[in-house]
Amino acid sequence: xxxxxxxxxxxxxxxxxxxxxxxxxxxxxxxxxxxxxxxxxxxxxxxxxxxxxxxxxxxxxxxxxxxxxxxxxxxxxxxxxxxxxxxxxxxxxxxxxxxxxxxxxxxxxxxxxxxxxxxxxxxxxxxxxxxxxxxxxxxxxxxxxxxxxxxxxxxxxxxxxxxxxxxxxxxxxxxxxx
Numbered sequence: 001x002x003x004x005x006x007x008x009x010x011x012x013x014x015x016x017x018x019x020x021x022x023x024x025x026x027x028x029x030x031x032x033x034x035x036x037x038x039x040x041x042x043x044x045x046x047x048x049x050x051x052x053x054x055x056x057x058x059x060x061x062x063x064x065x066x067x068x069x070x071x072x073x074x075x076x077x078x079x080x081x082x083x084x085x086x087x088x089x090x091x092x093x094x095x096x097x098x099x100x101x102x103x104x105x106x107x108x109x110x111x112x113x114x115x116x117x118x119x120x121x122x123x124x125x126x127x128x129x130x131x132x133x134x135x136x137x138x139x140x141x142x143x144x145x146x147x148x149x150x151x152x153x154x155x156x157x158x159x160x161x162x163x164x165x166x167x168x169x170x171x172x173x174x175x176x177x178x
Contacts (some may be wrong), residue, residue, distance in 0.1 A: 012158050058090055070117060070118060070119050071114040071117055071118065072105075073095040073102065073104035073110075073114075073118075074102050074106060074107075074110055075105065075106070075107050076093075076104075076106050076107040076110065077105075078090065078092060078105065078175065080131060080175050080177075082133060084131060085131055085132055085170070087136075088127050088131065088132045088134055088135025088136065088137060088148075089128050089129055089130045089131060089137065090128075090131055090136055090166050090175065091108065091126055091127070091128060091129070092105060092126070092127045092129045093105065093106050093107065093108055093110075093111040093124075093125070093126055093127075094106070094124070094125040094126075094127065094164055094167075095111075095118065095122050095123070095124055095125075096122065096123045096124075096125065096161050096163050096164050097119045097121060097122055098122070098123065100162070100163035103163050103164055103167050111124065111126075123161055124154070125159065125161065125164055127155060127156075127159070127168070128155060129152060129155070129174070129175065130148035130151040130152055130155075130176075131148060131175045131177060132148055132176070132177055132178055133146060133147050133148050135148075135151075137151075139151075140154065144155060148172075148173065148176050149172045149176070151174050152168075152172040152173070156168045156169055156172070
């Protein structure tokens with residue numbers, strides 16, 4: 001039974017409201033799909049327009065938008081030498097993304113060259129990491145002892161970023177040489 005037959009069985013054409021009414025042409029499936037695609041495209045376009053509006057507001061508020069590519073942190077494996085062990089500690093450089101998805105240890109050179117160009121979604125840290133129990137560095141108030149493990153535990157407890165704390169908390173005696 002066709003659509004026209006179903007409607008005629010209902011006697012719609014005889015009612016005063018539908019007297020002489022024309023049936024609307026049935027849309028093709030391809031038209032419905034294209035309309036859905038157009039709606040999705042409109043949603044995407046609206047989203048991108050909103051993004052540009054937000055960026056304009058950010059610039060008006062004094063924010064700086066980087067048009068050129070920003071450096072991404074390059075992972076670095078710390079290499080200690082005899083001088084570090086004589087001193088008793090090393091400096092470790094970290095870059096942490098705001099949401100904690102990326103916690104990267106970088107070299108001192110990389111931090112010097114790129115640290116200022118990083119966008120504000122990254123937080124930078126320099127951590128004094130003790131590698132021996134014999135260091136001439138003074139003991140800070142609140143430290144349990146002069147042992148490297150206790151010093152590193154105390155240093156980690158003062159770090160404000162929970163993601164970096166989690167990374168360093170796993171191994172307080174990393175690079176340790178007794």
